[in-house]
Amino acid sequence: MIARRHLALATLPLLVRPAIAQTPWPARPVRLIVPFAPGGTTDVVGRIVAERLGARLGQPVVTENRAGAGATLGAQQVARAEPDGLTLLVSSSTSHGVSPALYPNIPYDALRDFTHVGMIARSPSVLLVNPASPYRNLGDFAAAARTAGEIRFAVAGVGTSSHLAGVRLAMALGVRTESIPYRGAGPALTDLMGGVVPAMLDSLPSCGPHVRSGALRALAVSGAERADSFAELPTLREGGLDVVSYAWFGISGPAGLPAPVVQRLSTELRAVLNDPPTRARLEELGGAPPDTTPESYTAFIRDELAAFAPLVRAAGLQPQ
Template sequence: MSWALSRRTVLAGSVVAGTASRRALAQAGAWPSQPIRLVVPFAPGGTTDLVARLVAAGLQERLGVSVIVENRAGAGATVGSEAVARAAPDGYTLVMSNIASHAISPAVYRGRVRYDPVADFAHIALVVSNPTVWVANPRSGIRTLQDAAAKARGPGGLDVATSGAGSSNHLMVVRMGQLIGVELNHIPFRGAGPAMQAVIAGQVPMMSDSLPSSVAHIRQGSVVAVGMASAQRHPAFPDVPTFREQGFDLASDSWFGLSAPAGTPAAIVERLNRETRAFLGSAEVRARFSELGGTPGDLTAEGYGDFVRREVALWAPLVQAAGATAD
């Protein structure tokens, strides 16, 4: 009797699971039939926002539905990321996952991040990676990293702006201070856009930034590029020396990708990966990213998921060793 009851329970469960599976496949087959929301977990004007708008335009053209960018900044990109982790896994809510939201902030905001950067997301595609650049207000008197070090050791120290606590640029500020031997004054903003405006206005003398959001300002002369945190000089800015050339053993790349809530049907994830990679592979888009100093990604959805997993494992101990916190 108990066996029969158990068997009926198993069969009922199989029917339910089969129905859910068929429903998911049906939804995926009809997808997309309405606008898609792409959440940017930073304020407008920064690299994440810039990349998201390029991706939105590309996907909109390829999918035939509107892709609406929504900025939800706060707490080192964790506010917008958490909102997406809790959203319906139907393919209509995506997030620009990045090195801050999915690798560094969970370690910086210890115990305050209410999502798992691996388990709570279906990671779709790596979009672009690029180096960190440090820029300064032209009136600050800072032209080299040695100038910055001298100011840091002087009265009042050196204020350095970033897109927010928990960003890779925040960690660069902490690590640079350790090399100089003086703690730098980290000035976090709610995104690279507001931080850059503060530097241009002279409210903060210097900024640690992802290269794409600084490119236009460097070329316009609104800010001076002081050092590139890349292994070699960047081809777009051959006159800007690397950190290592200036005596500081630091290199840092930022990365940006596309993710959805965990449980999003595999067929939708694969479709988004396919369309994103096709968009990134076009000569026009590759040229545009090259102008911005970025390298387009080309990973499968599984490959991007593995990439995020490795980044989480890499950055947690580095954050702890550096002593970076959100406070």
């Protein structure tokens, strides 16, 4: 009898493992960490995707804002999470491009500590001023900056893509920069609309509605070509300034996500981005979604890390 009992206990793990393996994923709601304050581009893009992704997964995808330290606080939270696919990150050109070059003691490795699932969108920055500003176009802004010898602009955080776009713009103009950092694009846009700060560069998904409503005046975009949804806006290159800059956003999880979870996430994310209403919504905001895979998104991040590092050093940026 004892021998039989020991045999039954010994075979129990073999019986349990298949049951665990067959548990459908996700069995609980999924958290999607947005490493910026509400109202910014990362938040807007994350919420658009979260709603559609949750419908396809059969569980809610709940966005949580975890702002601070150039998106590194939210990214660190996901890097340290259990690799069960229930905690994901809206990774971006800030958290996985600029900040690794900016922060000397960053608490994660942008490649080793994450499983990258796919890109959501890529969006140019927009040069913005208050509607009461005397700058009616890019030429007015450039002439005033050269006369003053500097440009002052709000940024969604030190080392964000919009910050780097402003640095590139100042370099092209041959002037100094005075950046005014905020804890996200939302608060910065509010102060720009209130006349507290004179200018800002921000990605189209967060600033687009304010431009359409007339609450902000857009002077130019930083893309290589004009944005389809704002075709009237010239590029910085058209204004004689050799500046091309994009923000990008994607979905990542902690390192070690099981292959079936990665495959399911990749499949559902691509389905969401190819859904006509979602695609139209993102394109309307200026962020046309690409068709990416976990492998291509990982390779893209590797290339961006190599590109941002020399720019951060050349600009002399320091974390604040």
